[in-house]
Amino acid sequence: MMKKGLDSVYKKLYARFGAQNWWPADSPFEIMVGAILTQNTNWLNVEKAINNLKKEKLLEARKMLKLSNRRLAALIRPAGYYNIKADRLKEFLRFFVNEFNAKESLMSARHTGALRQGLLSVKGIGPETADSMLLYALSKPVFVVDAYTKRIFSRHKYFQEDVSYDEAQKMFMQNLKNEVKLFNEYHALIVRLGKDFCLKRRPKCEQCPLKDQK
DNA sequence: CACCAGGCAAGTA
DNA sequence: TACTTGCATGGT
Numbered sequence: 001m002m003k004k005g006l007d008s009v010y011k012k013l014y015a016r017f018g019a020q021n022w023w024p025a026d027s028p029f030e031i032m033v034g035a036i037l038t039q040n041t042n043w044l045n046v047e048k049a050i051n052n053l054k055k056e057k058l059l060e061a062r063k064m065l066k067l068s069n070r071r072l073a074a075l076i077r078p079a080g081y082y083n084i085k086a087d088r089l090k091e092f093l094r095f096f097v098n099e100f101n102a103k104e105s106l107m108s109a110r111h112t113g114a115l116r117q118g119l120l121s122v123k124g125i126g127p128e129t130a131d132s133m134l135l136y137a138l139s140k141p142v143f144v145v146d147a148y149t150k151r152i153f154s155r156h157k158y159f160q161e162d163v164s165y166d167e168a169q170k171m172f173m174q175n176l177k178n179e180v181k182l183f184n185e186y187h188a189l190i191v192r193l194g195k196d197f198c199l200k201r202r203p204k205c206e207q208c209p210l211k212d213q214k
Numbered sequence: 215c216a217c218c219a220g221g222c223a224a225g226t227a
Numbered sequence: 228t229a230c231t232t233g234c235a236t237g238g239t
Contacts, residue, residue: 022220039221045237046220080219080236088222126222146220191220201217
């Protein structure tokens, strides 16, 4: 049987799970902070960390920059990897304050590529974090690839499990309409599907909604 | 108890 | 270039 298109996979996931309402946050800045905190980390732990910052009214770039790395690490402790993430947040905050806000031109739609390069130049921001920021904080039409994406779509033979980030991303972006709303919902649905049916060790393939996708 | 989470960079060969 | 390892909390 012919392999189903990525758009029909999307329709199936949306019909099954509905809108996921990503990214839960009060501001683009909160999304960008969350994108760093959620690296290889359960989102519930990230929420605790963000709430700690909110309680202290510290969820603001210039205030966070004034904190010692030690204090910042203590606040984000529930998110795990707190020492590394404190450093990464500081690196990002410096970029955010010095380059990002200053250069309004970077925000225009046609400079997404330049902005992505800027984000990737920050130590601690890799492709998934950068693209999550672009899509969910800045509403740029960029497809986010994560571990679930590779696991699910390699199991369904859309690509090899060791596919590069860029190759996987290209497959989605070349085969889908270039729409922020679509990319937003699709990635969120992939995460939802992954959590429910495609964990590493005990995937529930028999009950997976994509079981008959071929 | 083991396993896992909306990764990334640094070290090694 | 291609692997491997460190980072760490909290939920299931």
